[in-house]
Amino acid sequence: MLALSVAGLQMIEPLFMRFIIxxxxxxxxLDTASRLTRLxxxxxxxxxxxxxxxxxxxxxxxxxxxxxxxxxxSLRRSLFERMLHLPLPKLWDMKTGGILSRITGDVDxxxxxxxxxxxxxxxxxxxLLIAVAxxxxxxxxxxxxxxxxxxxxxxxxxxxxxSASGRSTGRSARTRR
Numbered sequence: 001m002l003a004l005s006v007a008g009l010q011m012i013e014p015l016f017m018r019f020i021i022x023x024x025x026x027x028x029x030l031d032t033a034s035r036l037t038r039l040x041x042x043x044x045x046x047x048x049x050x051x052x053x054x055x056x057x058x059x060x061x062x063x064x065x066x067x068x069x070x071x072x073x074s075l076r077r078s079l080f081e082r083m084l085h086l087p088l089p090k091l092w093d094m095k096t097g098g099i100l101s102r103i104t105g106d107v108d109x110x111x112x113x114x115x116x117x118x119x120x121x122x123x124x125x126x127x128l129l130i131a132v133a134x135x136x137x138x139x140x141x142x143x144x145x146x147x148x149x150x151x152x153x154x155x156x157x158x159x160x161x162x163s164a165s166g167r168s169t170g171r172s173a174r175t176r177r
Contacts, residue, residue, distance in 0.1 A: 002060035003123050009053035011130040016046040016140070031061050064119070075107045 022029070024038045082098065083091070091099075133145035 001057055002063055003119065004126055006057045006060055007123055007127045008130060009049060009056065011127060011134060012049060013046070013053075015134065016042060016049070022047075043138050049051060064115075069117065071114060072107050072111050075110055076103060079107065 009163060020039065020042050024035055027035070030038070080103070083103075132143065132147065135146060
């Protein structure tokens with residue numbers, strides 16, 4: 001929830017610029033005093049949103065690190081319990097450094113996967129939805145024009161990522177030979 005609120009607060013920031021330019025600076029019906037008052041009010045509100053966004057972002061980072069630490073601790077404990085119940089001949093074949101490396105590496109990889117596979121794509125998807133909603137609110141024709149290029153960009157991204165992963169796989173296969 002904190003990550004979603006940070007994403008929402010960060011997506012609101014460009015709307016302040018639109019308000020300041022369209023409704024304050026370019027509004028010919030306002031006199032100088034009311035223009036300055038609106039400009040100060042919008043500026044103060046903008047600074048408040050930026051501060052709130054940063055405070056929530058720090059809180060989100062703290063909670064995320066706390067969650068990652070709890071997940072790592074839980075995984076390490078369950079892995080340690082599993083290792084305790086392995087037969088002695090199996091443990092005898094393993095080296096101490098290999099066991100420790102395996103425990104820490106596997107747990108770190110699993111924790112990173114949790115972050116990369118669940119949290120980051122969800123936040124990116126929500127940011128995309130908020131951006132599309134803001135674009136549609138501002139100018140639906142411009143939004144549809146901007147969204148028309150998205151399929152082409154996605155196809156190019158998938159094509160390039162597959163060709164890059166294919167090249168790196170080919171290189172690693174050649175180095176193993």
